[in-house]
Amino acid sequence: MTAQRRVVAEVLDGEHVHLTADEVHAQAVTKLPEISRATVYNTLGELVSLGEVLEVATDKRAKRYDPNAHRPHHHLVCAQCGAIRDVHPTGNPLADLPDTERFGFTVSDVEVTYRGVCPNCASA
Amino acid sequence: MTAQRRVVAEVLDGEHVHLTADEVHAQAVTKLPEISRATVYNTLGELVSLGEVLEVATDKRAKRYDPNAHRPHHHLVCAQCGAIRDVHPTGNPLADLPDTERFGFTVSDVEVTYRGVCPNCASA
DNA sequence: TCCTGCATTGGATTTAATCCAAATCAATCA
DNA sequence: TGATTGATTTGGATTAAATCCAATGCAGGA
Numbered sequence: 001m002t003a004q005r006r007v008v009a010e011v012l013d014g015e016h017v018h019l020t021a022d023e024v025h026a027q028a029v030t031k032l033p034e035i036s037r038a039t040v041y042n043t044l045g046e047l048v049s050l051g052e053v054l055e056v057a058t059d060k061r062a063k064r065y066d067p068n069a070h071r072p073h074h075h076l077v078c079a080q081c082g083a084i085r086d087v088h089p090t091g092n093p094l095a096d097l098p099d100t101e102r103f104g105f106t107v108s109d110v111e112v113t114y115r116g117v118c119p120n121c122a123s124a
Numbered sequence: 125m126t127a128q129r130r131v132v133a134e135v136l137d138g139e140h141v142h143l144t145a146d147e148v149h150a151q152a153v154t155k156l157p158e159i160s161r162a163t164v165y166n167t168l169g170e171l172v173s174l175g176e177v178l179e180v181a182t183d184k185r186a187k188r189y190d191p192n193a194h195r196p197h198h199h200l201v202c203a204q205c206g207a208i209r210d211v212h213p214t215g216n217p218l219a220d221l222p223d224t225e226r227f228g229f230t231v232s233d234v235e236v237t238y239r240g241v242c243p244n245c246a247s248a
Numbered sequence: 249t250c251c252t253g254c255a256t257t258g259g260a261t262t263t264a265a266t267c268c269a270a271a272t273c274a275a276t277c278a
Numbered sequence: 279t280g281a282t283t284g285a286t287t288t289g290g291a292t293t294a295a296a297t298c299c300a301a302t303g304c305a306g307g308a
Contacts, residue, residue, distance in 0.1 A: 002255065002305075021296075036257050041296065043255095057184045062295060076221075076229055085227045089220040093236055096213040097200075103209045104243035105200055111237045112217055119228035126274075126286065145264075160288050165265070186264060 007032045008043040012053060012067040018075075018084045020062035058084055058113055074111070078118035087114065131156045132167040136177060136191040142199075142208045144186040182208055182237055198235070202242035211238065 011027045012019065019027070025040040044065055047053040054066040058077045064084070073086045093110045135151045136143065143151070149164040168189055171177040178190040182201045188208070197210045217234045 004256070022294090034257085038258070038297085038299095039256055055184060057181050060179060060181045060187050063184050076225075076227065076231065078229065079232075085229075087221060087225045087227075089217065089225065090222060091215070091217075091220040093213065093215075093217055093220075094238075096215040096217075097211060097238060098214060101200075101211045101213065102240075103200065103211075105202065105209075105238075105240040106246060107200065107238050107240035108203075109239040111239065113235045113237075114218075114221060114229075114231050115233040115235065116226075116229040116231035122228075122230060128287070158288085162266085162268095162289070163287055166287080 003032060004028075004035050004039050005043050007035060008040060008047075012047070012065060015068065016085055017068070018056060018058070018064040018066050020064055022062065024065065056084075058082075074113065076114040076116065078121055079115050080117055080121040083118050083120070127156060128152075128159050128163050129167050131159060132164060132171075136171070136189060139192065140209055141192070142180060142182070142188040142190050144188055146186065148189065180208075182206075198237065200238040200240065202245055203239050204241055204245040207242050207244070 007028045008024060010031070011024050021037070021041055021044055024044065025035070025037050028035050028040060044053065048055055048065075052067070052069055054069045056064045056066050056075060058064065058075055059082055066086075068086055073088050076085045076087045077083070089112065093112060094107065097107060097110075131152045132148060134155070135148050145161075145165055145168055148168065149159070149161050152159045152164060168177065172179055172189075176191070176193055178193045180188045180190050180199060182188065182199055183206055190210075192210055197212050200209045200211045201207070213236065217236060218231065221231060221234075
């Protein structure tokens with residue numbers, strides 16, 4: 001456990017946190033000025049392999065990192081400003097995929113992204 | 125309608141087609157040797173604005189383009205080889221998001237990505 | 249304290265996508 | 279048919295995200 005990793009872990013803390021690698025780096029720099037981008041990428045990669053952090057690809061730009069890996073959830077994204085909230089739908093989408101639609105795959109996971117307009121953008 | 129656009133449209137034809145821009149360009153070149161990447165990107169962008177083609181971001185690498193825009197569907201992705209199939213789950217995931225989980229958003233769309241292992245990779 | 253091996257650094261590289269000005273082409277009209 | 283015009287295409291440069299790599303630094307154990 002190095003200072004750099006601690007800082008990255010600190011930045012990635014809280015609910016509804018979905019930062020890009022660059023944003024993580026920007027915040028990390030304020031706490032540890034010499035930290036390099038490569039280290040941030042390395043650490044994020046390790047956290048993902050350890051299952052502590054999830055990669056989410058809600059927009060088509062940079063990957064985002066979601067520290068809320070231990071409680072399963074999905075995402076609600078504002079189509080205008082890109083704001084992201086964690087959501088917990090009822091029901092089990094896995095059960096909604098009939099065998100005839102599985103093409104012989106062993107299906108193990110499902111990812112749901114809701115899109116809409118957030119209250120902020122709606123009122124603007 | 126130019127020769128270039130016709131070629132891009134021809135490449136993007138069929139079921140379960142989910143090519144990256146580069147793959148579209150590579151196939152387009154075999155039919156029209158001097159077509160440029162910029163034109164492929166331009167044309168894909170126009171097709172997306174017209175609603176004829178969907179962008180899908182199933183992996184975190186390049187965007188993929190899905191010509192099957194007129195019948196709504198979701199995707200089943202092989203975690204190992206990246207193969208993608210179009211699937212049609214039963215049920216309506218939109219209905220599974222309670223008001224208390226909408227954070228004031230106007231939710232209009234939902235995108236579901238199933239992940240698993242395809243028969244090919246499973247037998248290898 | 250001294251080693252040893254992993255972590256970090258930063259700069260170069262790769263990949264995807266976009267931008268831009270110049271050249272080209274398709275469609276219309278006389 | 280030939281000229282005009284405005285949209286399209288081109289390719290090279292540029293941006294952005296991510297990765298790679300060799301050299302350096304550092305944490306933790308003996």
